[in-house]
Amino acid sequence: MIKDIIFGTVGGLGLFLYGIHIMSDALQKAAGDKMRKILGIITNKAFFGLLAGAGITSIIQSSSATTVMVIGFVNAGLMTLKQAVGVIFGANIGTTITAQLIAFKITHYVLPIIGIGFALQFFSKKRAQKQIGVVILGFGLLLLGLSIMTDTVRFLRGSQAVKDIFVNFSSTPILGVLAGMIVTVVVQSSSATVGITMALGMGGLIDINAAIPLLLGDNIGTCVTGMLASIGTNVGARRAAVAHVLFNVIGTAIVLMLLPVYKTLIIHTAGSIGRQIANAHTLFNVINALLFLPFTGAYARLIEKIVPGKDSSLDYAPKFLEPHLLNTPSIAIEQARKELVRMTEMVKTMVDKAMDGFFKKDIDMMHDAIKKEDAVDNLQSSITHYLVELSEKSLSSEMAEKIPALLHSVNDIERVGDITENLVELGERAIEKKLLFSDKAIKELREMYSQVTAMLEDTIKALELNDVAIARKVWGREKKINELTETFGNNHTSRLRNRACNIVSGIVFLDLLSNFEKIGDHLNNVADAVIGGLQWDSSTPR
Numbered sequence: 001m002i003k004d005i006i007f008g009t010v011g012g013l014g015l016f017l018y019g020i021h022i023m024s025d026a027l028q029k030a031a032g033d034k035m036r037k038i039l040g041i042i043t044n045k046a047f048f049g050l051l052a053g054a055g056i057t058s059i060i061q062s063s064s065a066t067t068v069m070v071i072g073f074v075n076a077g078l079m080t081l082k083q084a085v086g087v088i089f090g091a092n093i094g095t096t097i098t099a100q101l102i103a104f105k106i107t108h109y110v111l112p113i114i115g116i117g118f119a120l121q122f123f124s125k126k127r128a129q130k131q132i133g134v135v136i137l138g139f140g141l142l143l144l145g146l147s148i149m150t151d152t153v154r155f156l157r158g159s160q161a162v163k164d165i166f167v168n169f170s171s172t173p174i175l176g177v178l179a180g181m182i183v184t185v186v187v188q189s190s191s192a193t194v195g196i197t198m199a200l201g202m203g204g205l206i207d208i209n210a211a212i213p214l215l216l217g218d219n220i221g222t223c224v225t226g227m228l229a230s231i232g233t234n235v236g237a238r239r240a241a242v243a244h245v246l247f248n249v250i251g252t253a254i255v256l257m258l259l260p261v262y263k264t265l266i267i268h269t270a271g272s273i274g275r276q277i278a279n280a281h282t283l284f285n286v287i288n289a290l291l292f293l294p295f296t297g298a299y300a301r302l303i304e305k306i307v308p309g310k311d312s313s314l315d316y317a318p319k320f321l322e323p324h325l326l327n328t329p330s331i332a333i334e335q336a337r338k339e340l341v342r343m344t345e346m347v348k349t350m351v352d353k354a355m356d357g358f359f360k361k362d363i364d365m366m367h368d369a370i371k372k373e374d375a376v377d378n379l380q381s382s383i384t385h386y387l388v389e390l391s392e393k394s395l396s397s398e399m400a401e402k403i404p405a406l407l408h409s410v411n412d413i414e415r416v417g418d419i420t421e422n423l424v425e426l427g428e429r430a431i432e433k434k435l436l437f438s439d440k441a442i443k444e445l446r447e448m449y450s451q452v453t454a455m456l457e458d459t460i461k462a463l464e465l466n467d468v469a470i471a472r473k474v475w476g477r478e479k480k481i482n483e484l485t486e487t488f489g490n491n492h493t494s495r496l497r498n499r500a501c502n503i504v505s506g507i508v509f510l511d512l513l514s515n516f517e518k519i520g521d522h523l524n525n526v527a528d529a530v531i532g533g534l535q536w537d538s539s540t541p542r
Helices: 002-040 046-060 063-075 081-094 097-103 107-123 127-158 160-171 173-187 190-202 208-221 223-229 235-257 259-267 273-306 312-316 323-327 329-360 363-370 373-391 397-432 439-465 468-497 503-531
Strands: none
Touching: 002 127, 002 190, 046 063, 046 081, 046 273, 063 081, 063 223, 063 235, 081 235, 081 273, 097 127, 097 190, 097 273, 107 127, 127 190, 173 190, 173 208, 173 235, 190 208, 190 273, 208 223, 208 235, 208 259, 208 273, 223 235, 235 259, 235 273, 259 273, 323 329, 323 373, 329 363, 329 373, 329 397, 329 439, 363 397, 373 397, 397 503, 439 468, 439 503, 468 503
């Protein structure tokens, strides 16, 4: 008897968690990139943020994943705290969809669901169909695990000791809140805790009085993932994580104070305990979000006081792209150029951190380099959008010719950011494989890096001052980099012949040279634009 209960609970919970995992993972793979793009263009309207958060979480079925994405965006400066708060409100609503689906009495069809999901995943040739198959298979395993848990807990209905434990959740709701919170922290899934609660309810072990506190604790427990994701991030990202926790804690406190009223409301929404539990989960998050929504700005300011400090991440958002200046094209062009300078400065910081990390064999420092990649991509998108909007205005021929040059330059600088990721990957490989480089090889890499960083500095000055003379210095440095690439490549060949360098280290060395040369090519294109008066002309004489 005890063995059956243990095996049924552990096995059922395992299937349930695994079903949630593969279903959520497949949904994120199928829709993750699109969801990130949607989050990236959220406006300052908290209501639209709420809708986006609810919609995205409904699709990927993981409020934790949505919250972690939001924290990442805030950390990269792509989203303000006020925007993040609205999305977090919505994410809590979206995650309740799983419980609503479970509440439908479809456990009798669990085996056909698993079979259909497996068939789609195994036999389909198209990636999209395979992902759909995995989603269906995961949902089927989730239902199977729930069914096993429900059947297992029915054996416990005759145990007075077990009943007394759950009666305490009704008479002392705070115990239920703590239990729900602990279970969610352990299994790292709010949907799993809701599923367990539904299994207990449908198995006859708890009623809605005991279920509601468990659900409230579940909402607090799910914040742990976001708090962990915020470790090591900037002030803004930590504020977003704290906003998520406080949102659920305050909502839970409100419901606990009005528990008899809330329980009566839930009982009137459905007849079955399974649906009542699902509705209690959904209504808590909907009501909580609607209560907070009108006070989003004030709530964000409260969080800023709770987590004090300067939010440096906001420096990464567009600073000069004022929409009202689009009607004055000459000024708008200057604003776009200033934003391009900021973008180039950001990319230079990335390159510096990547190479400092390489020479110091510090992987964390190299990872710091690519933290700004999302911000660089956002600036590229923002500047491009701004220039496209400007091109739709009535422009003089001189102004119209500047836009393509700026667009090309923006793309070139963004490509330097992408190449920095290559530098980081090569550095990681060298550190993880403990590759050794000769003193001469390190000296050559330092010399090449010195040329590249000087070229970046000159590019920034040329753009900032619109200085043709400095831009011509960029040309000169690009020629020098090309010469060094050839010279150092030949030196490397000699070292290989003399066995002063091993082959794997040599491959990394050559790849670094190649990426430096590519950076030089892209910066050279930007210099072309400056020398041409920010008018794109590939035939500019050198």
